[in-house]
Amino acid sequence: MLRIHGIARSRAFRCIWAAEEAGLAYEVVPIGFGPELKAAIAAVNPNGKIPALQDGALTLFESLAINLHIAGKAGAPLMPKGDDASRVLQWTLWAATEAEPAHQQWAYNTYVLPPEKRDPAQAKAGAEALAPRLAVLEAHLAKGGPFLLGRDFTIADLNLAAVLYGSWLNGMDYAGFPRTKAWLDACFGRPAALVARKQREG
Ligand SMILES: N[C@@H](CCC(=O)N[C@@H](CS)C(=O)NCC(=O)O)C(=O)O
Structure with missing residues (x-):
């Protein structure tokens, strides 16, 4: 257990x-x-x-x-083997080091901190820092999909989508990143995600 x-x-x-x-x-x-x-x-x-x-x-x-x-x-398909296991590590580390810091800068100054402590300039800086990363993700999804490693949903999808969850839920403008938005919708619409989201969102 x-x-x-x-x-x-x-x-x-x-x-x-x-x-x-x-x-x-x-x-x-x-x-x-x-x-x-x-x-x-x-x-x-x-x-x-x-x-x-x-x-x-x-x-x-x-x-x-x-x-x-x-x-x-x-095990597979959630955690694939061989080169795909390395791709899982790549996207997971990318989520933690490239996406999450910029995302958190936006999130803290948009909905996490109490309103009087939010700094709109910091929120803007976070969104601007995240945008080139989302462009990388968008270009990657344009090459294949529907998931990061292709046909199957893996823990790479979960880890990166979870890092971006707050922006997906709290109104970040994904209009410039339609494939990313569709991928996030697919990830958060999965039955397992809905169970977890019910615990979080009530
Ligand atoms: N890199 C860590 C971050 C953990 C983290 O910052 N957790 C927050 C809650 S989401 C926390 O415990 N905050 C309370 C604190 O820092 O005192 C992870 O991904 O597990």
Whole structure:
């Protein structure tokens, strides 16, 4: 039984979605935001952040690494083999290092922070930093699809879509990136995504 520490209204959402896609049994250990977070998560994540995963003797932090582990347990097509496994790593690292920082800059200054703490200039800078990355994604999807590695949905799709989830849900303008928008719609419309989204969005 996987134990996912966190709540769906955090990056634990990604791991819940991954467990659903993998068809693995899991339980959510509900550690939410607030003063109790650091003490409650300390035993399983030295960073003091959610999520963390326990799978038997294994304890993991970093949401996208947790998802690679979950997908690895499920095997193909969620975690393919050979060169496609390397492509999964490529897109997952790209999600974390290229997409997420710009996305978070936009998100924090658009809907995450309380209104009085949002800086429109920072939101604009985040959107401008994300745009060339989305252009890379758009060009990639134009070469094939419907998913990042072709015909099958993999954990690469889940990890990148999950990083972009907040912008998809909260009104970022994807008009210039129609293939990306269609791909995000397809990812978030999957039955496993709908189960995870219900936990997050209510
Ligand atoms: N890179 C980490 C980021 C984890 C993270 O920042 N989690 C947030 C919730 S989504 C958190 O715990 N924030 C509380 C804090 O930083 O005190 C991951 O992907 O797991």
